[in-house]
Amino acid sequence: MGMQSVWDHIRLAAERTPKGIAVVDDRSERCVTYLELVEEVESAAAGLFSAGIQPGQFVATILPNVLEHIFAILALHRLGTIVCMINPRLKPEEAGDLMVDAGMAGAICASNPEILSAARMACPEGAPIFTVGGEEDRDNSFKMCRGNRAGLPPWKSPDPEGIAFVLYTSGTTGLPKGVMIPHRATDARVLFAPVQCGLRHGPQNRALGLMPLFHAVGFYSALLTTLSLNGTYFVHSAFEPSTAVEAIRKHKLTYIFGAPAQFHAMLAAPNFNPADMTSVDTLVYAGAAMPGPLLDRVKPAFPEAAITNIYGTTEVMNALYMPDPVGKPLHYRPGFYSSIRVGRIGGSIDDVCEIGQEGELLVDAAADATFIGYLNRADATAEKLMDGWYRTGDIVLQRPDGDLELCGRVDDMIVSGGENIHPEEVENILLQHEAVQEVAVIGVPDDQWSERVVACVVANGIDSEELDAWCRGSALANYKRPREYSFLDTLPRNAVNKILRRELKKIVSAG
Ligand code: 01A
Ligand code: AMP
Ligand code: MG
16 A cells, blocks of 8 residues: 555544544534444445445535534545535535536535525536535435445545545635645645644544634644544534633643634633643644734643644645744744745746745645646646746745745735635625725734735725625625725826735725
8 A cells, every 4th residue: 555545544543443532523422433433434425325426526515614524525535536625605606606617426515505506506417415404304414325335336545646635725816726636645734743743643632623624724634634643533513712612621632723813712712711721732823824912822821732833725735834933023944745945926936036035935846745736727727836836926035044934925815814815806896886996905914814804995975884785795705805994085006007005005004
């Protein structure tokens, strides 16, 4: 056996500790042993198979972090399908467009009538679509999707270059891009966290499922890493700060991997008490930079934890990290398995910056963790994956001591709470409103979200409530919409009429 795929990691962990507790559900308090996990997953896989789902097909999951989502993802891997995880915060029409684009053969989604009808419209007539939650006795309930495990095709490790997942990352305009992740990426995506953050193999690892499973970190670093180490993953069905705090206290959890915004929220929970957090020995954050003042508060709040900052992207996973980070400014180092360059912005990949000069962070695409390309988007793949290097779009500079500092973005992408938001996407929605003449959407520093989305608008007789309602009623996901509006007489522009976003950021920050 060479590389281990997702299902190899699970079945081998189950072989090692069949009676160990793999997953604890927060809603039912059910403790699922490794042996039961394999049984659950294989019966669900058999059910999906007898419903017509075939190995190699694209199948969607559109679910929050519930236990059934774990069963669904693993069952789809056991069956050998390509698992396409769609953010359940997207509006149903956008989710449906993604399903049409990939030609999905079926879906497992929340039992919400709008998402269900979007999935039905997007998939072929009569395609298997299962729901989670709601009335569990209905025909299309995922709970009822069970079959005889003996009827499953025997397990065969997949082709390393075959697609394991399609994960979505939002683009400047149009649909989010589907990041195709091959099976050979699995080991590197699982191993970097133990190597860099100090986790050791064994059942002492008790992880909280904070980050969304449909993103790279939530799946690989929280769920699969914990299970491949024979630890226990505690389901956190929907992010709720005081419930998360209570779960850490009650279950004496040891491994907490979250987005900075989640730590911000937990620290603000009324039941937060550092004395209850002493079981946490490994605290990791990723997805966005943690604002310095927040980092200063997180440290004493988790007094026994070794803290690691992980920088990565869906496309290449771990690229930089920093053990024991200190704020102002944050430093980063190349991570396990990764090889990086600081390239001159707009230059060729061999045009490398000198120490102290700002350039684009390039990541060697030869690493196993690297994606294959964007689904049906050869243009975007060519733009980002050039001459063997992945262009991150993040601006960095190398310091004389070798550490890197993140300095901003090559493009105008905003990272709010660990989610990417492209200004153009929000601007296009606002421009469709008849009262809006001009608009520029920017990110401004924010203690909670790392960056907050602000819309600067030139408009006639309209207020922020009306524009907020307009965004909510549009195809834009709610979390992407502006949290604040700034009404201006004109937008600052340069000689060639390009909006000066840096100027705008100064204007907005100055109030
Ligand atoms: O006014 P309302 O009701 O619409 O307000 C709602 C939501 O719209 C709003 N909201 C947000 C965000 C956000 N990110 N930015 C701005 N607003 N998320 C939600 O908050 C209100 C409450 O709604 P909710 O659904 O209850 O929201 P929460 O459950 O509290 O969600 C907040 C979270 C921080 C949990 C959520 O944003 C989240 O899950 N963020 C983490 C995303 C993540 O996993 N990022 C990592 C992605 S992988 C790429 C990467 O960076 C990476 C890094 C390292 C890849 C590999 C490596 Cl190695
Ligand atoms: P995504 O494009 O969704 O894969 O998110 C990756 C982007 O999130 C990176 O290009 C960075 O801009 C940002 N990011 C992720 N982790 C960190 C971190 N630890 N510090 C700063 N920015 C981060
Ligand atoms: Mg919430």
